[in-house]
Amino acid sequence: MPDTAAAIIPAGGAGLRMGQGTPKQFLPLAGVPVIVHTIRALAASGDIGPIILVVPENGLLAAREILVAHGLDHVTRLVVGGRRRQDSVEQGLAAVPEGVEYTIVHDGARPLVTPELVQRCLAEARRTGAAIAALPVKDTLKAVDKEHLIQNTVDRQGLWQAQTPQAARTEMLRQAHVAARLSGFTGTDEASLLARLGIPVSVVEGTELNIKITRPADLEIAEAILAERTSPAPYLTISKIGHGYDAHQLVADRPLVLGGVTIAHDLGLLGHSDADVLTHALCDAILGAAGLGDLGRHFPDTDPAFRGISSLLLLRQVMILARQQGFALGNADITVIAAAPKLTPHFPAMRELLATACASPAIAINLKATTTEGMGFAGRGEGMAAHAVVLLNRTALDLSPAVA
Secondary structure (H helix, E strand, O other): OOOOEEEEEEOOOOOHHHOOOOOHHHOEEOOEEHHHHHHHHHHHOOOEEEEEEEEOHHHHHHHHHHHHHOOOOOEEEEEEOOOOHHHHHHHHHHOOOOOOOEEEEOOOOOOOOOHHHHHHHHHHHHHHOEEEEEEEOOOOEEEEOOOOOEEEEEOOOOOEEEEEEEEEEHHHHHHHHHHHHHHOOOOOOHHHHHHHOOOOOEEEEOOOOOOOOOOHHHHHHHHHHHHHHHOOOOEEEEEEEEEEEEEEEEEOOOOEEEOOEEEOOOOEEOOOOOOOHHHHHHHHHHHHHOOOOOHHHHOOOOOHHHOOOOHHHHHHHHHHHHHHOOOEEEEEEEEEEOOOOOOHHHHHHHHHHHHHHHOOOHHHEEEEEEOOOOOHHHHOOOEEEEEEEEEEEEEEEOOOOOOO
16 A cells, blocks of 8 residues: 655756746745745645755755745755756655655646645556656647758657656666766656656646746746636535445454554454454545445455555545545544444544544544444444545536626
8 A cells, every 4th residue: 555755846946047036936926935835735635745845055044944934844854956956856865764665756846736636646656656747738849940940840649748746666766866877867857767767657647737937927827827726716616425334343362443543452353454444434435425436346355465454544545546536525424333442532543543644634534432222233242333424525617607
């Protein structure tokens, strides 16, 4: 199952084309520096752990002040960049903690990236090893000589315009950068370094709004896009409700795991995974709301890969699937049915773990426990059950005709 990934934000350029003394990543956009928008978008994806920000040496003080002023404690390391973007990313890779399997690289000057695009790139990299955001070329392409005379029309079939995020296995990225440095090769992005070693890189369709700030006019465009995003008028919220139910038998010599918390008890729940009945019900409710079937469809108990696995990892993957459909968790209400032990003291820890796995605030998770007054398998202490109801929200353009 996927682990938390690291993110490198190369923001080491001087931004000379902006025609201003301040590097473009520190220029204001909608009232805050460009880099603040970029960091917030990556942190909001819910899939990113360590964030390494790479800045020019003369921008270290400004970067520190910005991080403090805007409460950006998501950034775990601040690193001095190199002469080229490639050098800056390699410096950032050196700061990625050992054991982080995947790293995503995103330009600091692309502040309009969405958490959803970050999630899709990372999910594809986990599937194939490496993936980038890109757009299929739509315009007719012309090859032009030094005299600005058209030489021929270039076939645009199969041509894509690369963007960031670009994600890959951390060790593959490190190997690609070391190989490029030793041979003196300069690539334009991570994909070019990986492809040079024969490593396949897949493409995730990006968005035309994921622009790179390079010229003053780009800031004006970005301001307009942000204003449109924050205006509620053109958008509507699509909400979907899902219900989940699960039950497991109580047996000896098994740990009792509920909501990711191991609880001291003389019996534990029997199952192929950790049998966390509470988390399983939540997973099924999310999958149901998103129209994605049930837990057994995605993680069958016949697959040895899931034997003994933490259900929190399953929940993380379920949320990735839901986010790929454009959904975010609105709230969840979960009831555990059990005769013993007393669960209420463990609810705060469960709530934090579940909220983290769902990339949601803890207040979005409500937990309850009840008994059946001695009735049924739960009342006799033979097993436990859980019900979960969730609300998923998706924002979409409102294309309905205006009412005069």
